[in-house]
Amino acid sequence: MSKYIEKVLADVKAKNSNEPEFIQAVEEVLSTLAPVIEANPQYEKAAILERMVEPERVVMFRVPWVDDNGVVQVNRGYRVQFNSAIGPYKGGLRFHPTVTLSVLKFLGFEQTFKNSLTTLPMGGGKGGSDFNPRGKSDGEVMRFCQSFMTELSRHIGADTDVPAGDIGVGGREVGYLFGQYKRLRNEFVGVLTGKGRPFGGSLVRPEATGYGTVYFAQYMLEKLGQDIKGKTVALSGFGNVAWGAAQKLVQLGAKVVAISGPDGYIYDEKGMTQEGVDYMLELRASNNDVVEPYAAKFGAKFVKGRKPWEVKCDIAFPCAIQNELNGDDAKMLVENGCMMVVETSNMGCTADAVNYLNGRVAFAPGKAANAGGVAVSGLEMSQNSMRLSWSAEEVDAKLKDIMKSIHDNAYDTAEKYGMKGNYVAGANLAGFIKVADAMVAQGVC
Numbered sequence: 001m002s003k004y005i006e007k008v009l010a011d012v013k014a015k016n017s018n019e020p021e022f023i024q025a026v027e028e029v030l031s032t033l034a035p036v037i038e039a040n041p042q043y044e045k046a047a048i049l050e051r052m053v054e055p056e057r058v059v060m061f062r063v064p065w066v067d068d069n070g071v072v073q074v075n076r077g078y079r080v081q082f083n084s085a086i087g088p089y090k091g092g093l094r095f096h097p098t099v100t101l102s103v104l105k106f107l108g109f110e111q112t113f114k115n116s117l118t119t120l121p122m123g124g125g126k127g128g129s130d131f132n133p134r135g136k137s138d139g140e141v142m143r144f145c146q147s148f149m150t151e152l153s154r155h156i157g158a159d160t161d162v163p164a165g166d167i168g169v170g171g172r173e174v175g176y177l178f179g180q181y182k183r184l185r186n187e188f189v190g191v192l193t194g195k196g197r198p199f200g201g202s203l204v205r206p207e208a209t210g211y212g213t214v215y216f217a218q219y220m221l222e223k224l225g226q227d228i229k230g231k232t233v234a235l236s237g238f239g240n241v242a243w244g245a246a247q248k249l250v251q252l253g254a255k256v257v258a259i260s261g262p263d264g265y266i267y268d269e270k271g272m273t274q275e276g277v278d279y280m281l282e283l284r285a286s287n288n289d290v291v292e293p294y295a296a297k298f299g300a301k302f303v304k305g306r307k308p309w310e311v312k313c314d315i316a317f318p319c320a321i322q323n324e325l326n327g328d329d330a331k332m333l334v335e336n337g338c339m340m341v342v343e344t345s346n347m348g349c350t351a352d353a354v355n356y357l358n359g360r361v362a363f364a365p366g367k368a369a370n371a372g373g374v375a376v377s378g379l380e381m382s383q384n385s386m387r388l389s390w391s392a393e394e395v396d397a398k399l400k401d402i403m404k405s406i407h408d409n410a411y412d413t414a415e416k417y418g419m420k421g422n423y424v425a426g427a428n429l430a431g432f433i434k435v436a437d438a439m440v441a442q443g444v445c
Helices: 003-015 020-030 034-039 041-045 048-052 101-117 138-152 171-185 208-223 240-251 274-285 292-298 327-335 351-357 372-386 392-416 423-441
Strands: 057-066 072-083 089-095 123-129 161-164 232-235 255-261 264-267 301-304 315-317 340-342 362-364
Touching: 003 020, 003 034, 003 048, 020 101, 020 351, 020 423, 034 041, 034 423, 041 048, 041 423, 048 423, 057 101, 057 138, 072 089, 072 101, 072 138, 072 161, 089 101, 089 171, 089 372, 101 123, 101 372, 101 392, 101 423, 123 138, 123 161, 138 171, 161 372, 208 240, 208 315, 208 340, 208 362, 208 372, 208 392, 232 240, 240 255, 240 274, 264 292, 274 292, 292 301, 327 351, 362 423, 372 392, 392 423
Parallel strands: 089 123, 089 161, 232 255, 232 315, 315 340, 340 362
Antiparallel strands: 057 072, 072 123, 255 264, 264 301
């Protein structure tokens, strides 16, 4: 690691000592940048790293709302506008009790490089609240979303910042948020993505992150002379991402033997069928993300309070939340013969897990593998701008092309800098170079 990188990293740790997730994300990226920093002295001269680790803007606000009992509740809202060098800020809104400024800064930082990799003109941002929609009535969720958007609307716009959904923010929440924005601003523009089809949403958007991560895994397997058909797969998570991944894996002939939720995981030795994939969606539609009912319906084994990484599999897809797969999990996967880990949640693996896996198995970092969601969000923005609606086949084909471009860019960049097969370094370097060059060209701003 160069002295310049070491200095910037030390400053980040000193200034953000109470933000472990953000520090983890910054360290993961900066630790791979030495080859390109040494080859491009203009980056240090322009203080690119110092500027890149600071958000351009952080907005924090209170969100008062009234529950069904007439009691006033107060949550905290955020929008982190991290980097707009290559386009308007783009990144999801997360409604979950674990939301903190540290989490959103790490997500916004990661989003900057992920969006750069998509080839689309989008900067990086992230936002959300510690509000938990689980167990809330539609009326309570609507009132919260309207209050949240009343403040957020001051800071976003179709050419400024275009939020999307994330954990806890699905079609229902995006609909309420969009309705309030339209009401406040008196304009119908593509200011949010993940919208419903009747008011500007894109086909394939709900499935996009899951589809994209499977396409990325396919391209990795091609490099190894293998196919995804017949591979045994373990998935974590039970939301849209895991559902989309499960659906595409089943379509391509993979054998999905494990899925998980907050209550534990199920093991289905026979492998998931399309009927099982459809049932995942049914459970999600009922605002229920526990997996035990799935086990009961399909005769699968339910393991309470455990993670699916103890299951023997060829490929593991962590699809739930950050740091869900740790070093012990990584060792267990390798010992059980796992050949590939595809990080589908944002920073889904802890640092020690990444260090252990990278080189022992084929490892795909989240900023590359899970970029399908934001890629289709970018395609939704394009459709909104042109007042067009593409077919599912058109969107899926464009998504597949984008994921191939991301894969090839990461693979080729790693090879160029003497780290062939290291997708972590390749994705970081490729994403960084595009943003850094744009920042140098635009001067000190």
